[in-house]
Amino acid sequence: MSALPQYGKHLHPHKTMRAVVIDQYGGPEMLQSVTVPRPVPTRGQVLVRTRFVGVNPKDVVVRKGRFQIATGKKFPLIVGHDIAGEVVEAALGADLVEGDLVYGMINDFAGRAYAEYAAVDARQLAKAPSSIELRVAAAVPLASQTALQALRDDAQVKTGQHVLINGASGGVGVFAVQIAKILGAQVTAVCSHRNVELVAELGADRVIDYTKTELVDLKERFDVIFDVFGNYRFDKLEHLLTPRGTYVHTVPSARIVKDVAKTLIRRKRAKLVIVKSRREQLDWIRQQIDTGSLRVVVDRSFALDDAAEAHRYMETKRARGKVVLEVG
């Protein structure tokens, strides 16, 4: 049975769990189901019996080793960030209790969600929405918090502003369209023809099919451009921004870091969203879900042992909404 470098010495001497780990960076076939020691929660943490895990493009990027500088070279490594499950143990200083049904995102770079149990800082979790199944709740934390942070915090979207969302039908996009509407914006959403109906149903005021219309040729101006899919650059879409408009990108690169620095003292600004899980955000999102203002779109579910299949699907970049793993 393998050690788990992510948990250091905080492992149970006798109790085990099933987890999907990688022993080296690489393709989806690196994801292997194994038995490992169960973690022990430390101060401020809770032990969650994970029922469902949300799959995100970040899991794929970590698996490929693109963030090695942050994720290191110690294996086995459990990947994944989004969980929904039940608190089965609370360490000193954790403000959740045994029996709480929770959802949230593990902030560590590699994550450690693809397992039957996860020890997580309680502040990165919140009570799960009561109006949806836990399976659906697992699809929410990373993607919805990215959309909320990008639109509310980075771009400071205000009522009546015009917001353009590129990549509106994927994991982050479906939340972004709805959150922009909740914040009072006029939303123009961009996706391919197969998703036009879905995105319109989510509340977009106008939907542009990118296979028919080139974004750079649009004549209108936007207060905020949220480039969720991340296939544009600030300088390519700058002319579509209003004089004090904000462009928010999702994919870290030297280019966007330079654009952010370059526009710090300019009126039109470039920003890069870097999602972090926080109780306050998860509480806000739960409220929107439970009052019927925010719909969660789950495309497909896979068994935890089929994580490799789920990754292959994510890598097609055709997911409509979210992909979930069932831990069982």
Ligand SMILES: NC(=O)c1ccc[n+]([C@@H]2O[C@H](COP(=O)([O-])OP(=O)(O)OC[C@H]3O[C@@H](n4cnc5c(N)ncnc54)[C@H](OP(=O)(O)O)[C@@H]3O)[C@@H](O)[C@H]2O)c1
């Ligand atoms: N910085 C952060 O903190 C952060 C957080 C979350 C996500 N991200 C990044 O944000 C990106 C999007 O994440 P996600 O979860 O939304 O991904 P996703 O679920 O994999 O996105 C899939 C969607 O992308 C759309 N798409 C494919 N090609 C497109 C194109 N050329 N133009 C517009 N849309 C296109 C597809 O719609 P069609 O089939 O209609 O084309 C599909 O619905 C990823 O690169 C992810 O790593 C960053």
